[in-house]
Amino acid sequence: MMREEKVRRVPMALSALIALAFAVLPLPAALDAFRPDFLVLVVIYWSIESPRAGGLGLAFFSGLALDVINGVVLGQHALALTLMAAWATHLRLRLRVFSILSQSLTIFALLAGYQFILFWVDGATGNPVTNFGRWLAPVVGAVIWPLLSGSLSRVRER
């Protein structure tokens, strides 16, 4: 059991790192608003598939990394990611037997919750972003979820 977890940590850390890089990858301005929160998707995926190996620690530290790289108030993304990862872990047994559509809908709810927490912290710390563009990311994220979880499963099985 222990050894299995150790093996899983490498793809987990790697996928989180790649997702982190994607979060700041320069995109054309037109596409920028559609950038999905890959890191959130990856963290949710690992919270569902192997909550033991990464779980909330992964969520918290990924969020912290996102805070530092994005240059926002420290702890904002960490808080949002931790809460959503906990929710995903709680839902994981149900999520595994869901159809793809209902999985995507659940993921949409998680991503929207994530954005809402970011939105709330933004407002509470005094620099609100009142732009409807930010609610596009959850939609895009929910749409690409089946693709992402499929490819991550393939990586994990190898």
Add this chain to the structure above:
Amino acid sequence: MVAFRNTDTSGRTSGLLLRCVLYCLLALGLIIVDKRYDHLGKIRRFLSIVAYPVQVAVASPFEGWNWFRESVNTRDALRTDNDRLKAELRLAQFKLQRYEALEAESQRLRALRDSTAGMSDRFVVGEIMDVDLDAFRERVLVDKGARDDVFVGQAVLDSGGVFGQVARVEQLTSEVILVSDPAHAIPVQINRNGLRTIAVGTGDTSRLKLPYLPTSADVVVGDLLVTSGLGGGFPPGYPVGTIAAVKRDPSQSLADVDVRPAAALDRSRELMFVWLKPGEVLPSAGSAGSAVAALPAAAPSTPPAASPPKASKAAPPKGPGVKKP
């Protein structure tokens, strides 16, 4: 096995709640401490060094591509480029002659009025890193940080005019908030008549607005806006933009004025960090009321190299302004 798993799951679920609460409290604590007390500068600086490789890794393919494109430039392209640059340089040198005379005159006038010369003394050029920070905030990451004495609130220029100011400083990088960020405001004055107001960002890199001008204000399309130096953040006299549109609705008390920024907010790669001479800001702030004083105050003594591109780009609106004093 099944039995084990069941106890395992239930055990983990209660653990999950506990750990979730712990991590959330930790995160909330971080947010509060970071926001309220600003004690996390050192931690953040350390973390940013850890994050630097990621940023470099993201930026490097694009830099590599730029380098590649530049190195396979054809001879023809290089020659036309060279010709253009030479022409620009000639024009700039021509303008500089006039500029130096004006600067000397400004020095004399200032000496008469017994105030210090309004010159910025030090410039450092930084390059924007190819990293997107936030789609909905107008900010860029620049490869100069605390190591180069960059400080929060420092004015940042590009070859066209005022670009923004430093919002956050890390060890190796700093974050610059653009003048077009909705949260950014900059004290300006109209170069033609010295009218002072505040330019506020709109979130659109091609547009600023002047929300506090009365309908009766003397402002026409094409007027050059320069920094007024009030508030102390920016050196006075740098071009901020030109008036692009003025809408006057008689039923409103305030006019609706659009400004086209002078800096190439969406195209510049090289930015200039400016250090003001201590004691500069107050005298020029006092003098900013008179219309004529503003422009000579702009004359930066050290960077003649920096001003030619500025002069050549902002040439049409600036010409009359320069002649005036």
